[in-house]
Amino acid sequence: EVQLVESGGGLVKSGGSLRLSCAASGFFFSSYSMNWVRQAPGKGLEWVSSISSSSTNFIHYADSVKGRFTISRDNAKNSLYLQMNSLRADDTAVYYCARSRYGDVFDYWGQGTLVTVSS
Amino acid sequence: QSVLTQPPSVSAAPGQRVAISCSGSSSNIGSNYVSWYHQLPGTAPKLLIFEDNKRPSGIPDRFSGSKSGTSATLGIIGLQTGDEADYYCGTWDTNLNAVVFGGGTTVTVL
Numbered sequence: 001e002v003q004l005v006e007s008g009g010g011l012v013k014s015g016g017s018l019r020l021s022c023a024a025s026g027f028f029f030s031s032y033s034m035n036w037v038r039q040a041p042g043k044g045l046e047w048v049s050s051i052s053s054s055s056t057n058f059i060h061y062a063d064s065v066k067g068r069f070t071i072s073r074d075n076a077k078n079s080l081y082l083q084m085n086s087l088r089a090d091d092t093a094v095y096y097c098a099r100s101r102y103g104d105v106f107d108y109w110g111q112g113t114l115v116t117v118s119s
Numbered sequence: 120q121s122v123l124t125q126p127p128s129v130s131a132a133p134g135q136r137v138a139i140s141c142s143g144s145s146s147n148i149g150s151n152y153v154s155w156y157h158q159l160p161g162t163a164p165k166l167l168i169f170e171d172n173k174r175p176s177g178i179p180d181r182f183s184g185s186k187s188g189t190s191a192t193l194g195i196i197g198l199q200t201g202d203e204a205d206y207y208c209g210t211w212d213t214n215l216n217a218v219v220f221g222g223g224t225t226v227t228v229l
């Protein structure tokens with residue numbers, strides 16, 4: 001069974017940093033591109049970042065986080081990460097880890113981890 | 120404001136049909152496949168439709184997808200109370216070099 005479990009969320013002050021993790025199991029992690037998608041309270045889905053299976057083919061970021069967030073992965077540990085720096089109030093959201101069936105098709109999602117940025 | 124435009128809400132009685140539209144442009148829907156997701160209250164999104172009209176295993180054929188030009192549509196027939204959820208369309212935008220989602224549509228079963 002495919003499982004994605006996010007962790008690392010919490011309360012942080014504006015300008016601070018957090019590192020999110022996503023532990024994957026139940027599938028061959030190193031064969032799939034992975035993604036972060038966030039959802040602000042009461043709002044819709046917003047794509048944050050994507051990384052290819054080997055980290056070398058592509059890394060993409062939404063303009064809203066470019067230069068502040070860094071996506072990475074460790075295939076040996078079946079883990080995906082999101083380093084978030086210079087956090088702002090509008091980064092407050094539930095952050096979901098999602099597997100790419102291929103490209104932009106996200107076929108499995110974690111339960112999410114809440115990041116709250118206080119001003 | 121979302122790149123893809125969806126109606127905020129649709130509603131129908133149990134057993135009826137609803138259609139949710141998703142409008143975009145030539146750089147997204149017009150040139151890339153569309154996916155649909157639903158999100159039950161308090162849960163993570165789930166893939167419903169990919170490649171415009173394909174269903175992952177386990178998704179009932181009450182759900183269907185279609186596309187014409189720069190617009191896509193999700194159809195749900197035989198509406199059930201368990202279908203009450205938020206529904207999102209998504210695709211790649213070639214100009215933005217980004218995944219884009221619609222703002223979401225809340226389906227209410229009357």
